[in-house]
Amino acid sequence: MHFFKSNLLIVFLCASTFMFAQAPPKPYGALPSARQLAWHEVEVYGLVHFTPTTFENKEWGYGDADPKIFNPLQFDANKIVAALKAGGLKGMVLVAKHHDGFALWPTKTAAYNISKSPFRDGKGDMVKEFEQACRKAGLKFGVYCSPWDRNNSAYGTQEYVNVYRRQLTELYSNYGELFMSWHDGANGGDGYYGGERSTKKIDRATYYGWDTTWAITRKLQPMANIFSDIGWDVRWVGNESGFAGETSWATFTPVPAVGMNAAIPGNLNHEVNPFGTRGGKNWVPAECDVALRPGWFYHPEQKGKSKTPEQLFQLYLKSVGRGAALDLGIAPDTRGLLDDEDVQSLEGFGRLVEESFKNNLVQGAALRVSNARGKIYKGLNVLDKERETYWATDDGVNTAEIVLTWNADQTFDLIRMREYIRLGQRIDQVEVEAMLNGNWSKVAAATSIGACRIIQLAAPLKTKQLRVRFSAPVSIALSELGVYKKAAL
Numbered sequence: 001m002h003f004f005k006s007n008l009l010i011v012f013l014c015a016s017t018f019m020f021a022q023a024p025p026k027p028y029g030a031l032p033s034a035r036q037l038a039w040h041e042v043e044v045y046g047l048v049h050f051t052p053t054t055f056e057n058k059e060w061g062y063g064d065a066d067p068k069i070f071n072p073l074q075f076d077a078n079k080i081v082a083a084l085k086a087g088g089l090k091g092m093v094l095v096a097k098h099h100d101g102f103a104l105w106p107t108k109t110a111a112y113n114i115s116k117s118p119f120r121d122g123k124g125d126m127v128k129e130f131e132q133a134c135r136k137a138g139l140k141f142g143v144y145c146s147p148w149d150r151n152n153s154a155y156g157t158q159e160y161v162n163v164y165r166r167q168l169t170e171l172y173s174n175y176g177e178l179f180m181s182w183h184d185g186a187n188g189g190d191g192y193y194g195g196e197r198s199t200k201k202i203d204r205a206t207y208y209g210w211d212t213t214w215a216i217t218r219k220l221q222p223m224a225n226i227f228s229d230i231g232w233d234v235r236w237v238g239n240e241s242g243f244a245g246e247t248s249w250a251t252f253t254p255v256p257a258v259g260m261n262a263a264i265p266g267n268l269n270h271e272v273n274p275f276g277t278r279g280g281k282n283w284v285p286a287e288c289d290v291a292l293r294p295g296w297f298y299h300p301e302q303k304g305k306s307k308t309p310e311q312l313f314q315l316y317l318k319s320v321g322r323g324a325a326l327d328l329g330i331a332p333d334t335r336g337l338l339d340d341e342d343v344q345s346l347e348g349f350g351r352l353v354e355e356s357f358k359n360n361l362v363q364g365a366a367l368r369v370s371n372a373r374g375k376i377y378k379g380l381n382v383l384d385k386e387r388e389t390y391w392a393t394d395d396g397v398n399t400a401e402i403v404l405t406w407n408a409d410q411t412f413d414l415i416r417m418r419e420y421i422r423l424g425q426r427i428d429q430v431e432v433e434a435m436l437n438g439n440w441s442k443v444a445a446a447t448s449i450g451a452c453r454i455i456q457l458a459a460p461l462k463t464k465q466l467r468v469r470f471s472a473p474v475s476i477a478l479s480e481l482g483v484y485k486k487a488a489l
Contacts, residue, residue, distance in 0.1 A: 061100025063150030075336025087346030091140030101151030142180030153194025242290030249276025291329030309348030321454030
């Protein structure tokens with residue numbers, strides 16, 4: 001009996017030791033919510049601008065356009081969405097109402113809406129048509145309803161705030177699950193305001209009562225990420241050029257605006273400075289918005305000026321490749337279709353991304369890690385294409401490396417890494433070394449990784465060995481490592 005009890009004790013101790021060794025790392029800092037995790041998977045989506053402003057050939061409608069001019073005779077939501085899908089976009093945000101106040105759905109809250117236009121003989125609902133096209137194509141769908149309304153005579157009063165909240169409620173209730181509720185910072189100024197040309201100023205920080213307004217979002221669309229320039233679920237990167245900073249933290253401590261034209265310290269970003277807040281209180285990743293054409297709305301005089309596939313690819317590397325998302329402005333023309341130039345650019349961009357990241361050269365390499373947190377968190381997890389598995393180091397091992405060895409020389413110029421962000425954004429230093437002429441030589445470096453980091457080398461590199469070193473204030477948790485050769489156009 002004593003021998004039997006001793007064996008049981010040994011088995012129990014071994015099992016306990018194994019279980020302890022296999023325990024996952026403790027989370028670090030602010031963590032993403034379920035809706036934010038889903039948003040990170042979208043990576044690239046479109047922001048579609050199409051209102052009477054298109055027919056006026058303006059960027060901002062004044063609010064005085066006759067609804068009768070809105071008559072896109074060849075409108076086809078399926079063709080527009082198909083072009084987005086060909087471009088590799090996984091979602092679309094429709095501008096359901098821009099600053100001109102014209103609603104693309106038959107809202108019960110205001111007369112200035114699509115039912116007053118000739119479109120579908122006054123019985124159309126463009127929000128519904130886009131939503132159905134997105135569902136059919138497998139794209140996520142979201143909406144933008146401008147808080148500024150240059151047509152509504154009640155703008156500037158509490159009555160309009162109530163109208164705006166009812167408009168959001170309609171959009172949240174009648175178009176299925178939304179992945180985003182998008183809001184920008186253009187608020188107050190000159191407008192038509194129901195027939196009176198005047199200027200109305202509001203305090204953008206207090207007028208809309210955002211806590212109350214966004215509570216409607218949380219109640220009716222719990223999976224919708226709220227985008228705003230002051231940060232909520234997703235924040236504005238601070239420019240409309242489509243890039244994030246070289247250092248990019250998804251953690252962030254928002255600084256609320258004070259007064260109508262107040263600057264928002266800590267939110268704005270430019271090429272040479274980091275953005276986000278290392279160790280910030282909240283997980284608030286950035287969106288990089290940029291128009292495919294020079295303007296957000298279609299302008300015939302901008303023919304030939306759409307971004308090329310190569311330009312879009314470089315923006316992809318500086319947005320998605322820096323842990324943010326790329327929100328690409330899409331502008332249908334007066335026919336209700338995309339210009340052929342735009343369609344071709346999107347198709348080229350989609351092919352370039354797909355072909356460039358199709359063949360992960362790491363799959364053919366021998367992989368060695370300097371430390372692993374047991375077999376569950378082994379180094380090979382970075383190769384299995386699963387977001388939910390990851391390589392992790394032991395507690396206290398905050399610096400570690402992966403060494404890749406091939407039997408023959410490999411040529412590549414792109415390196416992609418993803419952290420296991422369910423445990424937070426942990427890594428803050430990466431160094432890449434290649435074996436060149438018998439010595440390890442530093443060929444690249446980066447700071448933050450987060451949801452995604454893509455390093456583009458200055459020139460294609462040929463080597464049989466690559467070493468990637470990681471440093472963090474806590475143990476490492478890496479979900480993916482990929483090495484690729486950029487495809488030719």
